[in-house]
Amino acid sequence: MLDQRTAPYALLLLRLALGGLFLMHFGLKFFVFTPAGTAQFFESLGLPGFSAYLGMGWELIGGIALILGVYARFFAITLIPILVGSIVMVHGAAGFYFNNPNGGWEFPAFWALALTVFALAGDGKFALKPTLRHGG
Secondary structure, three states, X not given: OXXXXXXXXXXXXHHHHHHHHHHHHHHHHHHHOOHHHHHHHHHHOOOOOHHHHXXXXXXXXXXXXXXXXXXXXXXXXXXXXXXXXXXXXXXXXXXXXXXXXXXXXXXXXXXXXXXXXXXXXXXXXXXXXXOOOOOO
C-alpha cells in the first residue's frame, strides 16, 4: 500500500538526494580531477577522451534536472548508463564493497537501483516540469 499523503514528499527527498549526488560527482571531476584529468583517466580505460566531457555534462544537466524536477523521471533513466558504465569499466573488478581499494560496485549499483525506483514511482512533490501527468 502506498501512502498518498507522504509518498510525494518521499520522492522529493529521493529526487533531491539523487540530483545532489550527480552534482557532487560532476564537481569532483570538474574541480578536483579537472576535465582534462578526467578525460585522461577515461582514455586510460580505453574510452575516448571526449566521452568524459559527455559524461560530465550529462551529470551536470541530469543533476540539475533532478533537483528542479524537470522531466526528472526521464533524466533518472538516462543517468543509469553512467553508473552501469562505472561498474563495468572501473568498480566491478574491485569487488562488491565500495570501501575496497578502487571502490567496489556496491554504491553505483545501489545508486542505479534508486534511480530506477524513482523513475517508476514518480516525480515527487514540487516538480517544476513533471515527466508524466495522469489524466492530462
